[in-house]
Amino acid sequence: MSRTILGLLLTISTTLAAELVLPSELFSPQVAQKVLATANTVQNPAKYPQWTDRDKGTWQFFSPDTWTSGFFPTTLYALNERLSICPTDELKATDWLGLAQTWSSAEVPLETKTTTGHDVGFLSFPFIEELKVHSNNQTAQTAVNSFANELAARFDPIVGCTRSWDTTDPTDFTVIIDNMMNLEVLFQSANLTGNHTLIDIATSHADKTLVNHLRPDGSSYHVVEYNSTTGKVIKQRTAQGYADNSTWSRGQAWGIFGFANMFKHTQNLTYLETSRHMAQYFLTNLPGDGIVPWDFNAPLDPPRPADSSAAMIAANGLLLLSQGELSLSPANKSGSDFYIDSAIQIIANMTTLAWRPEWQSLLANGTVNNPALNNLTGIVYGDYYFVKNANDLVSLGIATCNGSLTGSTPSSPSASVSGSGSIPSASSTDGVRTSSGAARSVQGRISGLAVAVAVLGGLVL
Template identity: 65%
Template structure:
C-alpha cells in the first residue's frame, strides 16, 4: 500500500497521533506478577498456565505437551532482556533469567514426543532466547534444531505448506493462519546449521498462505484445507472465528506479525506488502473505542467479547512493521511513524480496558475460543501477557518509551506482592465489547 493511502486511511478511521505508551507497561506489578506466576507453577509433573478463570483471574494449568507452554518462560526471558539492557537492574535480570531457564526444562521431553504438531515453533521461543544469550548452550541449540526438524517434517511439497492440524483423512491437509508464527524456528535453525532447505520451506509456506489465506481486501481466512495429493484448495473456513467469511482478529494479528517477520528474515518485498495490507485492514476495522473484538465481523447483538491477546499480538506486529519501514533505503519515516502511532494507540486503548491489578494475569478480557462449548472468553491469557511485555521492550528499543515508570530502580521481589497496585486502572473494566 502506498504511503498516501496510509495517510488517507488514518483520516478515515479517525486515527489519532496523541496516544502515548500506557504507564502500565512498566508498572512494578508487571515484574511482581510474572515472578509470582513463574514461582507458582505446579511440579511433578510440571504444568504451565494458559488462561485464567473468568471470575477471579486465577491461572488454569495444563500439561507441558500443549502449544502455549513456551510463553511463560519466554516472558521471563523478555523481562531478563528488559532488566539486563533496557532498564538495567542486575538483580532482577538474573532472577528472571534463572526462572526462564528453569521453566524451559519442562519442555525438553517434548523433543522426543509431542502432540502439538506445527506449534513446535511456539515451544522453541525460550530456547531461541537462550541461544541468543549463550550460543554454547547445547541443550538450547538441540531444542531449536529438533523443533525445526519436527516442523519441517510436516511439509508437503505438493501443497507447498507445513501441515497444521492432523486429520483422520490423510488427503485433507489443513493449514491455519497461526502457522505463520511457527516459521521463525526454521530460520533460527538455519542460522545454527546452515540448512537452507529450512528457509525454502518457510518461504514456500508463506507464499501459499499469502495466496490462499489473504483476501484481496487484506482480511484473512482462518483455515484453508488442501488436497494433499493434488495441492488443490478444497475449502476455506474458520474454526475459531464467527463465520467462514469473517475475520477472526487473533488470526489477522498472527498474519500481520507473521508476514512482517517473513520480510525481516528474507527482505522479500512481497512479504512486506502483505504485512502492510493485513495491518491496514486490521487498523481500519478496530471500533471507534479502540477495543479489539474477538471477530471483526461478529454481530453486536448479542454483545461480542473482546480479545486483548489479539490486540497485543497486533501491537508487536505493527511495531515490527514500523522498524522495517525505517530500515528501508531510503527510509520511509512517515510509514514508520504511522505504524508505531497505530501500535501505541492500539496498545493504550486495550491496556486501559484490560488491565486487571487484582488478577494473576497482567491483562483480562482475552478470548481463547469463543465458538467452544462453553465459550472460553473473558479471561487472562498467557500469550497476551507475553506480547504485552514484548511491546514494552520494543517501545524502549525504538526510543518511543523510557524506563522512568518501570521497576528498574528496585529489584524484582522474591515473594508474592502483599499489596495491589492500581496505577493506570481508573477506566471501568467492561466484560464485553
C-alpha cells in the same frame, strides 16, 4: 514520488496532531511482581499457565505438551531482557534468567515426543531466547534444531505448506494462519546449521498462505484445507472465528506479524506489502472505541467479546512492520511512524480496558476460543506480548523505562478524521467492561491515514 500524495500525508499528520500517551501499566512494578508470583508457584509434575478463570483471574495450568507452554518461560526471558534495558532495583532482586531456564527445562523432552504438531515453533521460543544470551548453549541449539526438523517433516511439496492440524483423512491437509508464526524456528535452525532447505520450506509456506489465506481486502481465512494428492484448495473456513467468511482478529494479528517477520528474514518486498495489507484491514476495521473484537465481523448484539491477546500480538506485529518500513531504501519513515503510533494507541486502549491489578494475569478480556465459550480470561500469550511490546518500545528508542515517549516519534493523528461509513461503531465490544475516556478512539484517525500510508509505501518502493 507524488508531491500530492506526500503533501496529503504530511498535512493529515500535522493537522490532526494529538497527544499520544503510553499506559503506565506497561512499566508498572506489578508486571514483575505478578510474573514472579506465578514463577514461584510449585507445579509437580511440571505444568504451564495457559488461561485464567473468568471470575478471579486465577491461572489454569496444563501439561508441557500443550502449544502454549513456551510462552511463560519466554515471558521470564523478556523480564531478563527488561533487567538489561531498564535495570530497576526490583528487577535486580530476581534471577530472571535462572527462572526462565528452570521453566524451560520441562519442555526439553518434547524435542523427541510431542503432540503439538506444527506448534513446535511456539515451543521453541524460550530456547531461541536462551541462544540470544548464551549462543553456544548446546541444549538450546539441539531443541531449536529438533523442533525445526519436526516442523519440516510436516511439509508437503505438493501442497507447498507445513501441515497444521492432523486429521483422520490423510488426503485432508489443513493449514491455519497461526502457522506463519511457527516459521521462525526454521530460520533460527537454518542460521545454526546452514540448512537452506528450511528457508525454502518457510518461503513456500508463506507464499501459499499469501495466495490462499488472504482475501482481496487484506482480511484472512483462519483455516485452508487442501487436497494432499492434488494440492488444490478444498475449503476456506474458520475454527475459532464467527463464520467462514469472517475475520478472526487473532488470526489477522498472526498474519501481520508473520509476514513482517518473513520480510525481516528474506527482504522480499511481497511479504512487506502483505503485512501492510493485513495491517490496513485490521486498523480500518477497528470499532469506534478502538477495542479489538474477537472477530471483526461478529454481530454487535449480543455484545461480542474483545480479545486483548489479539491486540497485543497485532501491536507487536505493527512495531515489527514499522522496522521493515525503515529498512527500505529510501526509508519509509512516514509509514514507520504511522505503524508505531497505531501500535501505541492499540496498547493504550486495550490496557485501559483489560488491566486487572487483582488478577494473576496482567490482562483480562482475552478470548481463547469464543465458539467454545472460552472468553473474558487472562491469556499467557497476551501477557507475553504485553511485556514484549514494552521492551521493544524501549529498545527501539521510542519510549523510556519510566513509560514516557522519547519524542523520536511524530505526533499522533487524532480521531477527528471520520472513518468509512461501512465500519461498524460500538460503544463497547467486551460485553462486560467499557473503556474509559482515557482510551481514545483509534478507528477514525487510522482509516483516514491507512490508505495514504499504503500508497506512500508503494511509491517509495
